[in-house]
Amino acid sequence: MKSEKFIKTAVKREKENVSVISDIINRTKAYYCVECGKCTSACPLSRFGDYSPDRMVERALLGLSVKPDLRIWSCLTCNRCKELCTYGVQYPEFIRELRSLALEERERGICAHGEIFSVMKLLALPHENPQKRLYWLSEEMKVQEKGDILYFTGCLPYFDIVFRDLEVHTVEIARSTVKILNKLGIAPVVMNDEVCCGHDLFWSGDTGTFKRLAYINIQNIMSRGVKKVIFSCPEGYRTFKLDYPEFFDLDFELIHISEFLSERIEEGKLELKPLPGLRGRGAEPHSRTDETVTYHDPCRLGRHLGVYDAPRRVITEIARNFVEMASTRENSLCCGTSGWTNCDSFCEEIRRERLRECINTGAKIMITSCPKCLIHFKCHMSNRKGEYDIEIVPFEVFVARAMGLV
Amino acid sequence: MGERSVLVIGGGVAGMQAAFDLAEAGIKVFLVERTLSIGGRMAQLDKTFPTNDCAICILAPKMMDCYRHGNIEVLTFSEVISVEGEVDSFNVKILRNPRFIDEEICNGCGDCAKVCPMGILNKFDMDLRVRGGAYIPFLQAVPLIYALDREKCMRCGLCKVVCGKDAIQYDQRPEIVEMTVSAIIVATGFDALDPSSITEYGYGRYENVITALEFERLICAAGPTGGHVMGKDGKEVKSIAWIQCVGARDMRDNRPYCCSVCCMHATKEAILTKEHYPEVETYIFYTDLRCFGKGFQEYVNRAKDDYGVEYIRGKPGEIREKEDTNLEIFYSPSSDKVERLEVEMVVLCTALIPSEGVEALAGVLGVELDEYKFFKLKDPYNFTETTRDGIFVAGYCQAPRDIPECIAHGSAAASRAMEVVLGGNRNHEKSQ
Numbered sequence: 007m008k009s010e011k012f013i014k015t016a017v018k019r020e021k022e023n024v025s026v027i028s029d030i031i032n033r034t035k036a037y038y039c040v041e042c043g044k045c046t047s048a049c050p051l052s053r054f055g056d057y058s059p060d061r062m063v064e065r066a067l068l069g070l071s072v073k074p075d076l077r078i079w080s081c082l083t084c085n086r087c088k089e090l091c092t093y094g095v096q097y098p099e100f101i102r103e104l105r106s107l108a109l110e111e112r113e114r115g116i117c118a119h120g121e122i123f124s125v126m127k128l129l130a131l132p133h134e135n136p137q138k139r140l141y142w143l144s145e146e147m148k149v150q151e152k153g154d155i156l157y158f159t160g161c162l163p164y165f166d167i168v169f170r171d172l173e174v175h176t177v178e179i180a181r182s183t184v185k186i187l188n189k190l191g192i193a194p195v196v197m198n199d200e201v202c203c204g205h206d207l208f209w210s211g212d213t214g215t216f217k218r219l220a221y222i223n224i225q226n227i228m229s230r231g232v233k234k235v236i237f238s239c240p241e242g243y244r245t246f247k248l249d250y251p252e253f254f255d256l257d258f259e260l261i262h263i264s265e266f267l268s269e270r271i272e273e274g275k276l277e278l279k280p281l282p283g284l285r286g287r288g289a290e291p292h293s294r295t296d297e298t299v300t301y302h303d304p305c306r307l308g309r310h311l312g313v314y315d316a317p318r319r320v321i322t323e324i325a326r327n328f329v330e331m332a333s334t335r336e337n338s339l340c341c342g343t344s345g346w347t348n349c350d351s352f353c354e355e356i357r358r359e360r361l362r363e364c365i366n367t368g369a370k371i372m373i374t375s376c377p378k379c380l381i382h383f384k385c386h387m388s389n390r391k392g393e394y395d396i397e398i399v400p401f402e403v404f405v406a407r408a409m410g411l412v
Numbered sequence: 413m414g415e416r417s418v419l420v421i422g423g424g425v426a427g428m429q430a431a432f433d434l435a436e437a438g439i440k441v442f443l444v445e446r447t448l449s450i451g452g453r454m455a456q457l458d459k460t461f462p463t464n465d466c467a468i469c470i471l472a473p474k475m476m477d478c479y480r481h482g483n484i485e486v487l488t489f490s491e492v493i494s495v496e497g498e499v500d501s502f503n504v505k506i507l508r509n510p511r512f513i514d515e516e517i518c519n520g521c522g523d524c525a526k527v528c529p530m531g532i533l534n535k536f537d538m539d540l541r542v543r544g545g546a547y548i549p550f551l552q553a554v555p556l557i558y559a560l561d562r563e564k565c566m567r568c569g570l571c572k573v574v575c576g577k578d579a580i581q582y583d584q585r586p587e588i589v590e591m592t593v594s595a596i597i598v599a600t601g602f603d604a605l606d607p608s609s610i611t612e613y614g615y616g617r618y619e620n621v622i623t624a625l626e627f628e629r630l631i632c633a634a635g636p637t638g639g640h641v642m643g644k645d646g647k648e649v650k651s652i653a654w655i656q657c658v659g660a661r662d663m664r665d666n667r668p669y670c671c672s673v674c675c676m677h678a679t680k681e682a683i684l685t686k687e688h689y690p691e692v693e694t695y696i697f698y699t700d701l702r703c704f705g706k707g708f709q710e711y712v713n714r715a716k717d718d719y720g721v722e723y724i725r726g727k728p729g730e731i732r733e734k735e736d737t738n739l740e741i742f743y744s745p746s747s748d749k750v751e752r753l754e755v756e757m758v759v760l761c762t763a764l765i766p767s768e769g770v771e772a773l774a775g776v777l778g779v780e781l782d783e784y785k786f787f788k789l790k791d792p793y794n795f796t797e798t799t800r801d802g803i804f805v806a807g808y809c810q811a812p813r814d815i816p817e818c819i820a821h822g823s824a825a826a827s828r829a830m831e832v833v834l835g836g837n838r839n840h841e842k843s844q
Contacts, residue, residue, distance in 0.1 A: 038663075042699050043744030048612065048729025052750050053742070061748065090612055090729055094663035332732065337612055 026107055027066055034100040038093035039063045045087035045097060050340045051080060054359070055352030059087045059097050066100075078104045079115030080348045083209055084340040085309035105211030115210065115347030119168070139163055139198050142177035147184045148193035156232040156258075157183060157194035158246070160203060160239040165377055172384045176377050182406035183238045183263055189409055190270060194236065199226055205241040206345045208249055220250050227258060234259040236266055238402050240307035240376045247311060262307060263402060264317040264375055271323060278323040278408050299325040300369040302360070302383075303338040304376030317375055317401055324408040325371075331363040339363065341379040342386075357386040361394055375401035415440055416833045418826075419504055419593040421492055421773070424452020425471065425815055426807025427599035428478045429822030430829070435483035437826075439833050442591060443478065444506055445488045446769075449553035451475050452601055453808075456536060456625060458632035460815055461680040462711035468552055468634075475554040487589070488555060495596070495777050499802025499832060502593050510584035512560035513546075517579040520548070520556030524571035524580065532564050538626040541636035546571045551634060595829040598777065598787060598798065599806040599822060600770055605659045605667075605763040613658065613760055618733040619644040620757045624654070624677060627759045631684050641685060641692075641757070643737065649756040651693040652685060653741055654678040655728060660763035661699065667763055669784060672812035674761035675702050679715045681759065686719040694721045695753065697728055697743060705814065724753075731758060766809055779803055786811055796825040804828050 031037055041060050051057040057080055066072050083098040091097070108114070142163055143149060149157075157180075165176040187194050201223055204216035227235060235258055237243035243262050250256060270276035301321055307313045314335045322328045333339045339360045342353035361383065364372045374380055383398045406412045416439065420431045423445030431441045443450065454460075455475075457467040479486050487506060494505040513524070528544030536549040543549075545565030546558050560571065560580070572580040604625050608616040615621045620643045622630075633639040642648050656678055660671045675698060682694040701723065703709040715721040728743040734754075741753045766785040774781050779798040780788040787805040790797045796804045806825035807818040 040699060042725075042727040043746075044727035044729045046729070046744035047726070047742040047750050052744070056749070058744065058748060060744075092657070092662040092664060092727070335611070337730065 027072070027104075030100060030103040030107070031066055034096040034103065035094050036063045036066060036097075036100050039067065039095050040093060042092075044090050044092070045095075048086055048090050048337075050084065050086060050342070050356045051082060051352060054355035055080075055350075057081075057352075063095065063097070063100065066104075072104060078108060082305070082340050082342070082344045084305040084344065086305075086337075086340070089309050089336050102209055102211065105209070106213055107211070109211040115345070118343065118346050118349035136198065139200060140196055142166070142180055143184070143196070144181070147181070148188050149184060149196045150193050151195065152230045153193065153195045154231075154233045155187070155192055155194050156227060156230065156235045157187065157196055158203070158235050158237050158239075158242055159196060159200060160237070160242045160377075162239070162377060165381060169381050169384075172381065172388055174377070174381050174384050176380070176400075178412070179238050179377060179400045179402045182400070182402040182412055183236070185406055185411040186263070186267070186402065186409060187236070189411060190276065195230055195232060197226055197230070201226075203239075203242040203245045205245045205249075208245065209345045210347065216249075217253055220245075220254060224250065224254050224256060232258050234261060236261055236263055238263050238375070238377075240304045240311070240313075241378065244306040244310045262311075262313055262316065262375070264307075264320055265313060267405065268316040268319040271319060278320070278405070296327050297325070297371060298327040298329055298367065298369040299371045299373060300329050300331055300364055300367050302331070302341070302364075302372050302374040302379055303335060304374060304379050305338070305340055305344075307375055308338055309336055317373075320405060321373060321401075324405065329367040329369055331360075331367055333363060341374075341376070341382040343378075343382055353382075354386060357383060361386065361396065364396055365394070369396065371397050371399050371404075373399050373401050373404050417442065417591070417593045418595045418597060418829045418833060419444065419492070419502070419591070420597045420599060422446075422452070422599035422601055422807070422809070423450030423478075423486070423488070424599060424601045424807060424818075425454045425474070426601070426818040426822035426825075427452070427597065428474055429819045430597045430599060430806050430826040431484050432474070432478055432481065433823050433826035434829060434833075435478075435481045437830055437834070439483065439830065441481075441484045442504075442506075442593065443484055443486045444490050444492055445486065446491055448489055448511075448549050448557075448559050449475075449555070450478060450486060450488065451550075451552070451554065454815060455550060455552070456538075457628050458635070459680060459684060461676045462705070462707040464680070464683065472552045472554075475552070479554045486555065488557075489559065490589075492773065492776060493588070497592075500594050502596060502802065504591050504593055504596075506589045506591070508587040508589055510562075510581075510586055511557065512562055512581055512584050513558050514579040514581055514584075515555070515557050517577045518557045519577060520558065521576070522548075522558065523574045523576065524558055524560075527570045527574045528565070529568065529570070530561070530565050532561055537629050537636050538623070540626060540629050594802070595832040596777065596803045597806055597822075597825045597829055598773070598779075598803065598809060599825070600767045600773065600809040602764040602808040603767050605765050607658050607760050607762045609665070610659055610662075610760075612730050613655065613728075613758070614731050614733060614739075615760060618731065618739060618758075619737050620649070620739060621731065622757065622759055624674065624681065624759055624761045627681055628677075631681065631688065639688065641688065643757060645737070648689070649692065651695075651755040652682075652757045652759060653695040653697060653739075653753065653755045654682060654759045654761055655697045655741075656761045657699045657727065658760040658762045662763070667765070667784065669812060670702065671761075671764045672702070673764070673814050676705070676708055676711065676814070678759070678761050679712055679721070682721040683711075683715050683719050686715075686721065693755070694719075695755065696721060696723050697726055697741075698723060699725075699727055705816075764808065764812065770809065777803055794828075796821065796828050802832055 045059040081101040087097045162176040162180045204219035208216040342356035343349045420443045431443045489509045493507045496503045524546035525544045528546045530545035531542040533539040534543040545561045629635040726743045728741045730742045732740045779800045782788045787810045804825040806822040
C-alpha cells in the first residue's frame with residue numbers, strides 16, 4: 007500500500023512538472039523555435055564543446071525530460087542565442103526557469119570553486135555581527151552615509167580575498183570608482199549593510215533568496231534618500247535594472263559608471279588626456295606610449311543591456327590606438343563561465359579563443375568592465391604562465407590611471 | 413467632370429500593368445514614377461523564376477507599350493505631393509523634379525554622357541558600376557531621356573557644349589503639375605533591406621558578402637561585370653553560399669513576415685551560376701523551402717538533380733572572414749554539432765520592405781498602413797481596396813508577392829478603378 011501511494015505522488019509530481027515546463031515554454035516563447043540551428047552554430051559552448059540550445063528546446067517541446075540533463079547548468083546565459091534568434095525565443099530565461107525547477111528537486115550545478123560561493127551568499131545576508139565590507143576605503147576617499155548618489159560596490163571586496171592568488175585586486179575597481187567620482191566633485195554613498203545583489207542566485211534558480219536580498223538592498227538604498235545608483239559591476243546593474251523591477255518598484259535611477267562618465271564627457275565636464283605609459287603600475291610611468299588597447303564586452307553590460315558605446319566613448323578618449331577584436335559588441339565571445347557553475351575544459355577553450363582574438367589585434371591591454379571577466383581571464387592566464395603577453399585591465403582602473411588617480 | 417482619368421503611382425511591373433489595362437479600356441492614365449525610368453525592380457533582375465526568362469526582354473516591350481500608349485502620360489522623376497477631394501474627383505499635385513535636360517528636345521543620343529568627366533556610383537547597378545553626371549539609369553531606360561545629376565556634378569559645362577540639340581537647361585526648376593483624377597492606384601513596390609544591421613553576417617565589413625540584388629547585377633550579362641561573378645578583388649569566385657530569410661521572419665526588428673520570393677530567387681541565382689560556371693560550388697541555406705507556386709517545386713528539384721545545387725537546412729549563426737578573404741560559415745544542420753563551410757562569396761537574401769517614403773505617401777493619400785508599412789486593405793475580400801474610397805493598391809506595396817502575382821494584382825486594381833471611372837452610378841447611389 008505504502009509503495010502504491012508513493013508511486014501516485016510520484017506520478018502526480020511528474021504531471022505537475024510537465025505543466026510547469028509547458029508554462030516555461032509559454033513564458034519564454036520557446037514554442038516559436040523552428041530548429042534552424044542558428045543558436046547552436048553561434049553558441050560559444052557548442053563551438054568548443056557538446057551543447058545545443060535548440061536541441062534542449064526541442065526536447066522540451068516534445069515533452070521529453072530536460073531536467074536529468076546536467077546541461078541546463080552548462081549554459082553561460084550570455085544572451086548570444088537570444089540576440090541572434092529571429093523568432094524571439096528567450097533561451098537564457100528558459101534555462102533560468104528550468105534551473106528553478108531543478109532546484110526544487112535539489113538538483114544543482116557543480117560550483118567550480120568548491121562551495122565558497124554558496125557560503126558567500128550567507129555572508130552577504132545581514133548578520134548580528136556587522137561585517138567590515140568597506141575595509142577598502144582609505145582616508146583620502148570622500149564618501150557619505152546619506153546622499154543623492156550611491157555607489158553599489160557589489161562583490162568586489164569578497165573577490166579580492168577569494169581570488170587573492172590570481173592578483174585580481176578587485177577592490178582597486180571600487181577604489182578607482184570612488185576616486186573618479188571624488189575628482190568629479192561627488193562624494194558617493196557607500197553602504198556597509200549592502201548585501202549581495204543576488205545575480206548568481208537568481209540565475210541558479212534560487213528565486214526565493216534572491217527576492218529577500220533584493221528587498222534588503224532596496225530598503226537600505228531608499229532609507230538613505232538616494233536618487234541615483236552608480237554601478238561598476240555589469241551583473242549588479244543588470245539585476246537592478248531588469249530583475250528587481252519584476253518584483254519591486256524602484257524609485258531611484260540606475261546607471262553604469264561608463265555611461266555616467268560618457269555623459270560627463272559629452273557635457274564637457276570631464277576631460278581625459280591620452281595616457282602616458284598605459285601599461286601597468288611601475289612600467290615606464292612617464293614615457294608616452296601609444297599602446298594598442300582593445301575592449302571586451304561583458305555579456306551583462308553588452309547583450310543584456312545594450313551598453314556598447316559608452317565604455318568605448320571613454321576609452322577612445324584616453325587611448326589613441328583603440329582596436330576591435332574579431333568578435334565584438336553583440337557578437338562578442340563570452341568569458342566562458344557564469345554563476346560560478348560548470349567551469350570545464352570547454353570554458354577554458356572559449357577563454358583561449360577570446361585571448362587569441364585579443365593577441366591577433368596586436369593589443370597589449372584588454373579592458374573589461376566586469377570583475378568576473380577579469381577573474382576568468384586572469385585564472386586562464388595564470389595557469390599558462392608566459393603564454394600571453396597581455397594585461398587585463400578593469401575599465402575603472404584604466405580611467406583612474408588616465409586621470410592620475412592611481 | 414470632364415475627362416475621366418486615373419492616377420497610377422509607381423512605374424514598376426504592377427503599376428505598368430494597371431496603367432496599360434486602363435488605357436486599353438479607353439481611360440486616360442497618368443503614370444507617375446519617382447526614378448528616371450519606368451520598369452521598377454524587375455528591370456534590375458537578370459532572369460525570372462521558374463522559367464529563367466530574361467527579365468528585361470519581357471519587360472522592355474511592356475515599358476514601351478506603356479510609354480507609347482495614346483492614353484498614358486508617363487511622368488518620370490516625379491512625386492505626388494498632395495491629394496485633395498474625394499473619389500471621382502481627386503485634385504492631385506505632382507512635383508516634377510528637374511532633369512536639367514529638355515524632355516521634349518533630348519533624343520537620347522548620349523553625347524552628354526560621353527563627355528561627362530564625373531564618376532558617380534549607379535544606384536540601378538546597386539553601386540557596382542560608375543555612371544557619368546549626365547546619365548540614364550540603364551540602357552533600356554524608358555523614356556530614353558538623359559538627366560544631369562546637378563548635386564554631384566562639378567558643373568564644367570561640357571555637356572552643354574556637345575549637345576547638338578541644345579537640350580541642356582541648367583536653370584530648369586522643379587515644376588508642380590495639377591490634375592483631377594477619378595481614382596488612384598498605388599503601386600510603389602519594395603526596397604531591399606540594408607543588411608548591415610544584421611551584424612552576424614558581416615555585410616559592409618566583409619568584402620565578399622553581398623545582397624541578392626547585387627548578385628543579380630553581377631550575373632547579368634549587361635551588368636557591371638558582363639555576367640562574371642567576381643569578388644571585390646576581381647577574381648571569379650569558385651564557391652558561393654546563399655543565406656535566406658536575412659532580416660525576414662525576424663522578430664528582432666518586427667519583421668516576422670516571409671518575403672515569399674527568396675527561396676525561389678536564391679534557387680534561380682544558383683541555377684544561373686551553374687549555367688555560367690558548372691564547376692562553381694553552390695549552397696543554399698534555407699529555413700523552410702517554400703515552393704508554393706506553379707512549377708516552383710519542379711524548379712527546386714531541377715536545381716538539386718540537374719545542376720547539383722546543395723540545399724542545407726539551417727540559419728547560419730556567424731560568418732567569419734579569413735585572412736585570404738574566404739568566408740567561414742558556422743551552421744548547425746541537425747542541431748547536434750556545429751559545422752563549418754568555407755566559401756568565397758556569400759549572398760544574403762535580404763528582407764524586402766515597403767519602399768522608402770511610403771509613410772509620407774500614405775499621409776498625402778490619407779490611407780492607412782499596416783504595422784510593417786504595407787498598405788492596409790479595407791477588408792480582406794477586396795484585396796485591392798485601401799482604407800480610402802477610390803484609392804486602390806497593386807503589387808508588393810500591399811503584401812509580399814512575386815512578379816506574376818504583381819501583374820495579376822495590377823490588373824485587378826485596374827478593373828476596380830474602371831468601376832469608379834466607367835460605372836458612374838456612385839453619386840447616384842449616394843443621393844438615393
